[in-house]
Amino acid sequence: QVQLVESGGGLVQAGDSLRLSCAASGRTFSDYAIGWFRQAPGKEREIVAGISLGTWFGGSTYYTDSVKGRFTISKDNDKGTVALQMNSLKPEDTAVYYCAAAQGSFIRIRDYEYNYWGQGTQVTVSS
DSSP: OOEEEEEOOEEEETTOOEEEEEEEESSOOTTEEEEEEEEOTTSOOEEEEEEEOSSSSTTOEEEOGGGTTTEEEEEETTTTEEEEEEOSOOGGGOEEEEEEEEESSSOOOSGGGOOEEOOOEEEEEEO
């Protein structure tokens, strides 16, 4: 049984930082891509960042324009986790953040291309 569990969300003020973590278990994810998505109230779910865990594209990353220079996605192979470091947070970053896994190591940006999803963690940024 594949499980993705997010942690690290919370309530912060604008300009603060948060670090989200996605713990993956249930199989070997060496040929997967991991994406961080978010969904704000009344809005569609959007990709925030992605990282390839595979051999061919291993370590390659993707960021949506609105978070470039502020967010960093990284992997810890020993711990089996993927982190999303979020700096200089803005109120518009407020959303439920999800991590997702897609089979095949190239990064996908569409949510329907991901096979497994975590339960989500709330991030709230006050102004």
